[in-house]
């Protein structure tokens with residue numbers, strides 16, 4: 001169970017990241033005079049859903065693995081990443097992305113919808129990229 005969730009959490013990062021990049025680039029391109037279509041709405045909902053799924057699986061793993069306790073065989077910086085920085089940063093990113101989706105949904109002007117999307121999703125994306133345990137930074141971490 002724990003292993004399955006671990007692989008789901010690791011693999012689904014790519015779905016969330018690709019959707020975030022697509023949503024941000026799309027919103028930047030269309031903000032000037034694009035029309036906000038059902039497709040743009042769907043991209044926003046899908047992105048939000050995959051980010052939410054990541055947070056839910058992440059929290060389950062965090063408590064299943066007792067990450068808050070840290071692990072003696074890990075360096076101090078890796079312990080801090082898994083116990084605190086990764087969960088907290090990802091949670092903040094998810095909250096920003098949720099707020100962005102919600103504000104964009106409520107905005108009436110199309111330009112405004114796109115602007116809210118690229119601002120909130122863009123900051124969320126940068127936060128997420130900054131605290132993923134990338135294999136070139138964290139010993140033992142995987143690519144998927």
Ligand code: HEM
Pocket residue numbers: 045048049050052053056098101102105
């Ligand atoms: C597997 C778990 C989850 C999935 C698949 C999921 C997916 C979604 C989807 C599809 C929406 C609707 C977007 C829309 O139609 O506008 C949404 C909205 C929302 N979700 Fe989640 N979610 C999950 C877990 C959570 C959790 C655990 C929380 C909070 C603790 C949460 C908080 C919210 C909030 C606040 C919104 C409203 C955003 C708005 O105002 O438009 N979600 N989520």
Ligand code: HEM
Pocket residue numbers: 006009010013016051054055056057058059061062065067082086087088090091093094128132133140141142143144
């Ligand atoms: C957008 C949200 C998130 C993304 C994209 C994400 C992504 C990742 C990635 C790529 C890994 C590395 C997996 C590997 O080394 O193969 C990971 C590990 C982990 N994440 Fe997240 N994460 C997110 C949110 C969270 C949250 C909110 C928590 C906890 C509250 C969490 C807890 C964990 C834990 C415990 C691990 C270690 C799993 C293991 O044993 O490899 N994650 N996460």
